[in-house]
Amino acid sequence: MSGTTNTFLQIHPNDNVLVALKDLLKDTPISFNGHLFNLTTDVQAKHKFATGTMPAGSPVYMYGVLVGKTTQLVMQGEALSVKNLEHASGGFHLDERRLDWAKPDTSNWQSKTFMGYHRADGSVGTANYWLVIPLVFCENRNVDVMKQAFVEKLGYKKEKAYEQDVEQLIDLYKSGRTVEEILNADITDTPEGKNGKRLFPNIDGIKFLNHQLGCGGTRSDSDALCGLLAGYITHPNVAGATVLSLGCQHAQASILTAEIKKRDANFKKPLIILEQQKEGTETALMQKAIKRTFAALIEANKTERQPAPLSKLCIGLECGGSDGFSGISANPAVGYVSDLLVAMGGSVILAEFPELCGVEQELSDRCVDEPTAKRFIELMQTYNARAEESGSGFYANPSPGNIRDGLITDAIKSAGAAKKGGNSPVTAVLDYPEKVTQPGLNLLCTPGSDVESTTAEVASGANIVLFTTGLGTPTGNPVTPVIKLSTNTRIFDRMPDIIDINCGTIIEGTETIPQNADRILDYIIDVASGNAQPKAVQLGQDDFIPWKRGVSL
Structure with a gap:
């Protein structure tokens, strides 16, 4: 990342938009690359504003890739929104292999193990x-x-004693209280039920x-x-x-x-x-x-x-309720964890193909050989074509919540979502519902729908799932622990009953991405050993939705 201050961030040197790290008011002075200009509109935290004037039809770049085109004149310092930006992404084709990557230092982790259940097929x-x-x-x-x-x-x-809440309301009703009195009644908190x-x-x-x-x-x-x-x-x-x-x-x-x-x-x-x-x-x-x-x-x-080595971990990478901070906090931290595990011989699964739109070229170039790259390209093209035939291509993926919190186009959302996969080579491309058979980074064709995708990742072998969220979601899985990571501190503080780890410290500058990743991996080991239970497990959040192979984004 480059061009960072405590108020805004340029993610890639080639980007022509900046990300607001906090709410910024109109006329706020912005000093960037030796130039000073004022914001021409208010810019909410997580949203983007232009570094220069852009005529209608101008390309917009984030993460160093094309993420949209302006639909009207955008002034320097003006916020981008659905009113002035539409989805656009770059083309992709089979190209040369780019397999060099900077492996992270794993010396602190090589001797660590987790306590797992060993199976006859060698998995744990x-x-x-x-x-x-x-x-x-x-x-x-x-x-x-x-x-x-x-x-x-x-x-x-497992139960949370809401039945006692209802009993208290019944008593109030029987005692003749009005509807307004019942609605304003102080219901005594009851402790969570336990197994x-x-x-x-x-x-x-x-x-x-x-x-x-x-x-x-x-x-x-x-x-x-x-x-x-x-x-x-x-x-x-x-x-x-x-x-x-x-x-x-x-x-x-x-x-x-x-x-x-x-x-x-x-x-x-x-x-x-x-x-x-x-x-x-x-x-x-x-x-x-x-x-x-x-x-x-x-x-x-x-x-x-x-005991089992960390190479026996297979981590599913998922995001849901994403926001404008996902691609600069939680997702890169998860990507660093992914690289650590791959460097130690483990497996990771990057899925949600509609949310890889715009980064196809990078990912296909990272495939270990041409047949693997061809399969990824073909799956992406076929999936998007089916969606287009139904009048809903990848461009329709962002939800109202995504858009409200800064993910205006699918390409913006995708460029940040792909950061969960780190930088390692792609060792295999799998079509739903194939199983992971090779260590390293695996790409799995699934929809972007949170539960369908998580369900599929587990079927492919994920024995832990890392799930990033900026807006909050209780999603879990029946058999695999789902660890929830917040992209910002505000949602972590607001929803502590469903979120396990805060990555908002990266936005605030109190923790680096590698430091946050170390904390995540420590927690993974505790969960994998049965010493800690993620919130989704504690709540009995057993979401399971098979993908009916059609158009689901």
Whole structure:
């Protein structure tokens, strides 16, 4: 980064806009590159303003890449907004490999380990869960019945005692209080409920992955679902699974088992598959499922944590509720962590292809060979073309919250989002729902939708997810700990119940990116060892949405 002061920042020397680090008023004097000018408009923190006058149609650069074009005359010192800027991004093509990168110093981390669950395929889990999965939405009710039967009795029920809040409101209503009095009543805070005493201390939980797919859609949708579920069943954080099938749906058990073998040819985990149309009555199905699952839990509980090198970590990189600080605080800090792990032989997953728009050339040039680069280019082009055909290309990705907080175009959002991937070479490009098989930086084709993308990263093998946010989001995952990192201190202070680490210290200048990254990696090791629980895990935030392969940004 260059041109930084305590009020504004030039991210790249070629940028012709500056980022406001705090709210700036009209007529504020700006001293930049030996020139002095005044702001011609108010500029909110996280937003951008022009370093010089730009006629309509002028290119706008951030992070050193094209991120938009002006739609009208923009004066020097004027704030950029949807009124004067539209999405634009540079073209991309197959070019020379650019694989040189400055590896970070890993000497402080090489001897460190985490305490994980070692699996027969050589992977190591950061948690130990049992799954109950419906192969088709028709089985969701039976899965819910199993959840009711198991969770509380085995000590996995989590609750926040809002029921007591409702009881207090009932008492007020019965005592004759008015609606206004009830609304203004001081409800006594009640402590968070905690897990009951676990019957199986080495099993972190039983997770129930309800979904709305498996039949009624295209065969490719059901095949992709089977691949996704196979990714969860073979995941290092999973001890085994119970699968409930109706029997007649597109997503057949035979397709699921074939996908499992594709990911683990010597699959040895306990796997219970039951078909309701074969078992007959619901009672027969549920009793068999419950008894066999309970017996399998007894065996799964025998697995204990053992030391593992950091190279066994596979980190998913995600962002959601992004803001104008994402690309200059949390995302670069996560990128530094990514480079540290890659340098030590670990794996990282950069996904959300709609949020790589505008940086395709850089990423394709970083691919280790031409076939890998070609696959990335083809996936990006095909995905965007499908979106364009439906009248919603990558340009439509930014949400109203993104735009409100400074991410005016998809290219601005993407250029900052890509920083999560650090600087290392791209070792593999994966299409949904393929599995990570190589160490290093992996690009995974997913939508930008937070939960769909996180769901996919975990299916590909992420045993920890780093999730950056500028606006705040409670997103989690059923089997992989999701660590939430704020881009700014304000949201960290406002939403401490869902955010784990503050990266706003980078904006404030009290911490460098490497210092923040060290703090993140320390926390990753604690979480991976079971010594710390991210807020999403504490809240039981078990978000799971398979991607119905169509247009989802």
